[in-house]
Amino acid sequence: MTIILSNDDVARLLTVPECMAALEEAYAELAAGRGVNRQRSDTLAGIESRPDALYSLKSMDGIAPKFGVGAVRINSDVVTWPKRGNNQRREKVPAAGGRWVGLVLLFSAETGEPLAIFPDGVLQRMRVASANGIAAKYMAREDATRVGLLGCGWQAGTQLMAICAARRIERIRCYSPTAENRIAFAAEMTPQLRVEVEPVASAEDAIAGADVVMCATNSIDPVYFESWIVPGVHISSIKRPEIEQRALKRADRLAIHTNETKPLHFTTRDLEVPETAAGKGWQLVDDVDFTKLPTLPDLVAGRYRGRTKPEEVTAFINNIGMGYQFAAAGAVIYRKAREQGVGHELPTEWFTEDVHP
Amino acid sequence: MTIILSNDDVARLLTVPECMAALEEAYAELAAGRGVNRQRSDTLAGIESRPDALYSLKSMDGIAPKFGVGAVRINSDVVTWPKRGNNQRREKVPAAGGRWVGLVLLFSAETGEPLAIFPDGVLQRMRVASANGIAAKYMAREDATRVGLLGCGWQAGTQLMAICAARRIERIRCYSPTAENRIAFAAEMTPQLRVEVEPVASAEDAIAGADVVMCATNSIDPVYFESWIVPGVHISSIKRPEIEQRALKRADRLAIHTNETKPLHFTTRDLEVPETAAGKGWQLVDDVDFTKLPTLPDLVAGRYRGRTKPEEVTAFINNIGMGYQFAAAGAVIYRKAREQGVGHELPTEWFTEDVHP
Numbered sequence: 066m067t068i069i070l071s072n073d074d075v076a077r078l079l080t081v082p083e084c085m086a087a088l089e090e091a092y093a094e095l096a097a098g099r100g101v102n103r104q105r106s107d108t109l110a111g112i113e114s115r116p117d118a119l120y121s122l123k124s125m126d127g128i129a130p131k132f133g134v135g136a137v138r139i140n141s142d143v144v145t146w147p148k149r150g151n152n153q154r155r156e157k158v159p160a161a162g163g164r165w166v167g168l169v170l171l172f173s174a175e176t177g178e179p180l181a182i183f184p185d186g187v188l189q190r191m192r193v194a195s196a197n198g199i200a201a202k203y204m205a206r207e208d209a210t211r212v213g214l215l216g217c218g219w220q221a222g223t224q225l226m227a228i229c230a231a232r233r234i235e236r237i238r239c240y241s242p243t244a245e246n247r248i249a250f251a252a253e254m255t256p257q258l259r260v261e262v263e264p265v266a267s268a269e270d271a272i273a274g275a276d277v278v279m280c281a282t283n284s285i286d287p288v289y290f291e292s293w294i295v296p297g298v299h300i301s302s303i304k305r306p307e308i309e310q311r312a313l314k315r316a317d318r319l320a321i322h323t324n325e326t327k328p329l330h331f332t333t334r335d336l337e338v339p340e341t342a343a344g345k346g347w348q349l350v351d352d353v354d355f356t357k358l359p360t361l362p363d364l365v366a367g368r369y370r371g372r373t374k375p376e377e378v379t380a381f382i383n384n385i386g387m388g389y390q391f392a393a394a395g396a397v398i399y400r401k402a403r404e405q406g407v408g409h410e411l412p413t414e415w416f417t418e419d420v421h422p
Numbered sequence: 423m424t425i426i427l428s429n430d431d432v433a434r435l436l437t438v439p440e441c442m443a444a445l446e447e448a449y450a451e452l453a454a455g456r457g458v459n460r461q462r463s464d465t466l467a468g469i470e471s472r473p474d475a476l477y478s479l480k481s482m483d484g485i486a487p488k489f490g491v492g493a494v495r496i497n498s499d500v501v502t503w504p505k506r507g508n509n510q511r512r513e514k515v516p517a518a519g520g521r522w523v524g525l526v527l528l529f530s531a532e533t534g535e536p537l538a539i540f541p542d543g544v545l546q547r548m549r550v551a552s553a554n555g556i557a558a559k560y561m562a563r564e565d566a567t568r569v570g571l572l573g574c575g576w577q578a579g580t581q582l583m584a585i586c587a588a589r590r591i592e593r594i595r596c597y598s599p600t601a602e603n604r605i606a607f608a609a610e611m612t613p614q615l616r617v618e619v620e621p622v623a624s625a626e627d628a629i630a631g632a633d634v635v636m637c638a639t640n641s642i643d644p645v646y647f648e649s650w651i652v653p654g655v656h657i658s659s660i661k662r663p664e665i666e667q668r669a670l671k672r673a674d675r676l677a678i679h680t681n682e683t684k685p686l687h688f689t690t691r692d693l694e695v696p697e698t699a700a701g702k703g704w705q706l707v708d709d710v711d712f713t714k715l716p717t718l719p720d721l722v723a724g725r726y727r728g729r730t731k732p733e734e735v736t737a738f739i740n741n742i743g744m745g746y747q748f749a750a751a752g753a754v755i756y757r758k759a760r761e762q763g764v765g766h767e768l769p770t771e772w773f774t775e776d777v778h779p
Binding site: 069071072097098099100101102103104106108109110111112113114115120122124126127128130135137139141142143157159160161162163164165166167168170172173174175176177178179182184185186187190219329331332333334335409411413414415416417418419420421 | 426428429454455456457458459460461463465466467468469470471472477479481483484485487492494496498499500514516517518519520521522523524525527529530531532533534535536539541542543544547576686688689690691692766768770771772773774775776777778
């Protein structure tokens with residue numbers, strides 16, 4: 066049978082610590098050259114009926130032989146770039162009947178068989194957090210107990226779960242510009258983490274005294290600045306622009322998720338994609354060849370030491386995702402789904418064939 | 423609803439002439455820069471339990487805005503390279519319970535919604551034939567009536583349907599080394615085409631007097647040779663090596679399917695993929711920069727004339743496929759499936775989500 070899982074199924078089946086354990090093993094495999102990732106591709110075209118939007122078809126593949134699986138992750142999105150005040154944001158429109166479209170297809174890497182299909186949303190959030198959590202395990206001070214969180218949205222909750230799995234966290238302060246968001250977030254997360262999450266009124270308050278600063282925003286401008294650096298801090302980011310360039314240059318130890326620094330890009334002729342056109346692209350640090358920066362697999366494999374002294378400033382940027390993560394974590398989800406009998410079962414014959422090209 | 427179609431459904435829903443019509447329009451869109459194709463990627467890894475095989479995960483994407491769709495085509499294969507006598511062949515193993523795994527996912531390029539999922543086998547065969555048929559429409563002599571077919575396997579039947587849609591064909595001779603294969607093939611195709619298909623005992627007999635020679639084999643060595651060339655002939659091939667290099671050099675007019683000359687290639691470390699390692703790769707014509715050769719979209723758009731005189735020798739090589747073809751033809755399949763109520767309907771909510779990464 067091929068099983069169809071929902072986001073709720075995925076959320077019930079996989080915890081952040083389990084996802085971290087699977088990915089840590091998967092990064093070691095990748096560093097050893099026994100796993101393989103196919104660089105993400107973004108394919109874009111205009112939409113005749115909606116001149117304000119583009120259609121974006123993204124895909125990324127990976128094979129994790131140790132986990133016995135391959136995965137393809139697909140995003141099929143209607144994207145707009147609305148202006149809010151002086152800022153231009155990238156927004157995905159829920160044009161599919163009020164919903165979004167992201168799918169993971171999981172295949173057996175031993176028989177080719179399609180094992181499972183499930184939406185990407187919940188796992189996306191977990192695999193992002195897991196990468197930051199694993200990085201913190203290798204880069205934050207061993208005795209780190211205090212976390213400052215910038216951002217209280219979709220990604221922020223799993224980031225806290227991940228850092229709590231990596232270190233014995235005792236104090237968390239969170240900041241988001243909208244008071245009611247940060248208050249609701251803190252109220253929701255405190256019982257889940259069994260660590261007090263305190264909403265505070267400024268970013269400076271959130272990071273004051275923190276051993277680990279976690280940026281988990283959707284900002285395309287910096288939210289953490291050089292002037293805030295204190296000795297021994299670990300700064301963690303889920304995307305390129307969150308940490309100010311000058312702050313990154315001050316870091317004694319700097320690692321990124323992967324050297325695959327940007328996606329392959331395919332468009333119809335003369336199509337302007339705002340973030341590409343604006344050159345807000347993929348530059349990570351001026352004058353640094355980030356295709357050569359140490360990566361998370363390097364950290365896990367012991368090829369790069371994330372921290373050599375307690376007073377060092379360390380930084381990790383989760384610069385771009387990998388289809389490979391969906392393979393490794395997907396294998397765990399699939400195993401548990403089968404054990405627990407979760408998901409809609411469909412005949413595998415619907416997704417296989419008796420001819421081959 | 424998202425519909426799941428079978429290969430039988432696809433075969434019933436789409437004819438080769440319909441597929442040709444859709445693709446011809448799609449190539450014009452591509453030439454005009456209004457369609458977009460994402461280059462195929464091949465991702466490969468070893469299989470611990472089967473040292474003789476590799477696991478291959480291929481994907482290709484495309485968006486056809488005029489047809490309102492995007493598509494991702496995925497192949498999840500166990501591949502071996504057995505030696506038969508002196509020849510090494512590439513063989514896909516039906517390891518998924520005796521079956522193979524190739525899937526097309528079709529999405530709305532207006533809402534992102536997943537429209538359909540179906541196996542790729544039947545459409546694969548039609549889109550290959552359609553490209554060769556469209557090329558023949560632009561390159562073969564207007565008065566071509568006689569076809570010589572080399573190969574009587576899976577791809578050969580649709581090749582004949584395509585040439586019969588492109589020209590008023592009156593005589594077909596087919597050759598395959600195994601007598602019983604060519605006899606069965608001719609018996610099967612004659613009533614379907616309403617043109618006599620005559621099985622013959624040698625390639626030379628098949629091509630003698632032919633206005634159009636169609637190569638439709640799975641050979642990785644040449645099957646059509648320079649010495650066989652006669653004035654006015656159109657030579658058609660479904661893969662790179664079928665036409666001898668020297669024959670290609672003799673062609674007055676030469677076009678290929680696409681300038682995307684080879685797939686992106688990702689493997690685990692030190693993995694040897696036989697056809698890549700052997701350098702039997704993607705070289706089409708010595709000393710010819712085939713990234714600059716005229717393409718099928720160039721022919722359709724009138725940028726390159728496929729034939730200027732009756733006595734010219736013309737050749738077309740269907741060098742590599744495009745995910746874009748699956749989008750355009752998939753749109754026709756989907757429309758007809760909905761009109762005719764064909765396929766298993768599944769809730770679109772299974773393949774969409776209320777969160778977005």
